[in-house]
Amino acid sequence: MTPEHDARAAEDATPYRFTHAGATVVVEETGSGDRTFVLVHGIGMGRRVFGDLTDVLRPHGRVIAIDQPGYGAAPEPVRTLTMERSADLLAAFLRYRRPPGIVLVGHSMGTQVVTEIAARHPDVAAGIVLVAPTVDIEARSAARQLGRLARDLAVESPVVLVKGAQESLHAGPNLRRKMHAMLAHRPEDAYGRIDVPALVLRGENDYVSPRGWCETVVALLRNGRLAEVAGHGHETMIRDPRPAAEHILEFSDGL
Template sequence: MTIRRFRRGDHETVITETGIDGGPTYVLVHGVGMGHRTWSDLAETLARSGRVLALDLPGFGDAPEPEESLDMASSGAYLGELVAAESPGEPVVLVGHSMGTQIVAETAAQRPELVAAVVLIAPTINRRERTAAMQALRLVQDLAFSHLKVLALGIRYYFQAGPRWYFAKLADMLAHRIELVLPRIRARTLVIRGEHDQVAPRDWAELVTTLLPDGRLVEVAGRGHETMITAGAEVARLVAAHAAGEPVGHPVAQPVPTGRRQRPDTRPRAKANANTNTNADVPWWRTAGWWAADYLYAGWRHLAAPFDRRDARHWQRGDAALPEVVLLPGIYEHWTFLRPLAERLHRAGHRVRVVHGLGANRRAIAETAELLGRALARRPAPPAGRVIVGHSKGGLVGKQLLVDELQRADATGSTPGAELGLLGVVAISTPFGGSSRARFFFADRSLLALLPGDATIHALGEAREVDARIVSVFGRWDPHIPDGSELPGARNIEVPVAGHFRVLGAPETARAVLHGITGLAAREGARVADTPEAGDASEDAAAAAP
């Protein structure tokens, strides 16, 4: 082992070199608040087949803190100078973890001649959680499942760096847009994430992989964000195989952008590919305020439910030439959560029915869809058809019903949707890809069923043939669905409202839902409401139960 220093201006990096000559040169770049010791097991394994340079970046580990922090792009340029000095004429394998992936990506994009291959372990920052508050929450959540070795190293390095430097680098991370850099990386790139990584969720890792011109993804079972610490030897074997040109992991196909993402009352615009980020540059105190407001709204709705005796049967009257709307609440939601939306839809002329009698809505998604299908079948299908409008889990139940109908149609040779007159589903704040936050509720099986790895969530995700009959409506920030509610192949509409529950009471949501119903009805040739006028009325309505 040899230790030396690389210096440019007042920025100094400590390089710990191990390994042998004759193999690849691996440059290991740690995450925020860490240092070269986080690579110990991985470096030891890689050192048997090549040369390993484990870094302590300026201000971390054994490296002194400079006066000013370099942003990620400048850090990438700095790393490029270090690589050129340490490995002249020989391209290296750049391996970054967390913050290190942002620096490594910049170097690979800026100096492609220096790089033979790239490995991004737990890439940051998830575009939907680009705030200090959300990153802190995700890190705490991840640490809850961490090994003691991870905690010990984290505490040691945090106190070495100190809070000032740690938060300075965190600010640089939050300001950086790795998704804009990834398409410029020409080198073969392997993305590695731990199965339980809360900081780099699966959907984000898949997006990172799709943005790479030559990217592959592999997941390490049973590990979290610090997977190179807890599974160092295993990750090292993946890195070495990738460096040798072996096809590690699998490519991730870019979804076909058949859906549109748009704001209501505006002209449709093409769905953003890489740089859509509704939470960009939002300060932590604002997301904390959104979170508090969302739970206050939900709490108020729960407290008011037992006292809400207002008759909802009048919602069943309306224009028979317009599609009937069936409102479906989410898990642990009383049907009165949907009252504001019901009022607005009814004023637009729709006959509205609200599904109640499900209790806490804790049954399995497939079972609930079967119950809903039987309830709808007891009434003749309206000539203008039906649209299910579901919130949260309700949207998943709606999609399951579409899948069930399609399967029955395939078996009988009938037209999908004909039996129930179902035109499609408008889903509000629905976790189509699951919600990793369901892990917090480990004692509640009904919530654990919403985890991204759940069999039903996976099966619904694979059932893409019904997505064209779905409109997904969601707010700019959702504390329950950190990975978002966008559904490739569906029509996606974002409303300028923050929250998971509060979005139900917003006039913008009602207008978006009406736009969605309009699109689904037009797709089937049904008559639709005049949605701009209905949106101006703002107070439209909902209905009793099927």
């Protein structure tokens, strides 16, 4: 697909592909304006879980939702990407696309990718939002992460369960390798290198991203603050995205 074709596809909201260094993302754009919200999903998910959030954010700017390599409609890469390589890929896409006023919004594992973009490519974004950040230093194992997620999902709405199950099917046979890449990453080593403003956002009842860990993330960031969504868990942007969107919009208005 040529760059010209990519641009035309973006204008009519048709999903399109961007390939860099042997890995491919699928991109869907909607809305317009001088602010751009780039939505980066977590492990086992894809851009479609952000459909309701996109509807809330679209009146306030452009929204770009991404399928990372091996998720959603994006093809499986030859080798599972590290968080750093995922960040380099998305940074290359954003430099190519050059949308205005970028606010990176990562959910769960997506916060690790967003963190590395901000640390490694400080010119890309005006601000970042880390929703339900992983991986808590005290739970850096697959067993503990899955145990916490199971507790969270046990009280989640059927909408979250259905969307999560659908997207997990698209994550392919290499989910174990992707989990290893997520757990091997140490986001705490990158937080202190981020200069742009950062909002750390968690659901009040989030077992995967407990408040103590989120407070640690804020303390490590140079310019971070914490907000909570009452009555929500780890999937706060999926279950009912409006409260999270209000925090995201308030944060972006201050950039």
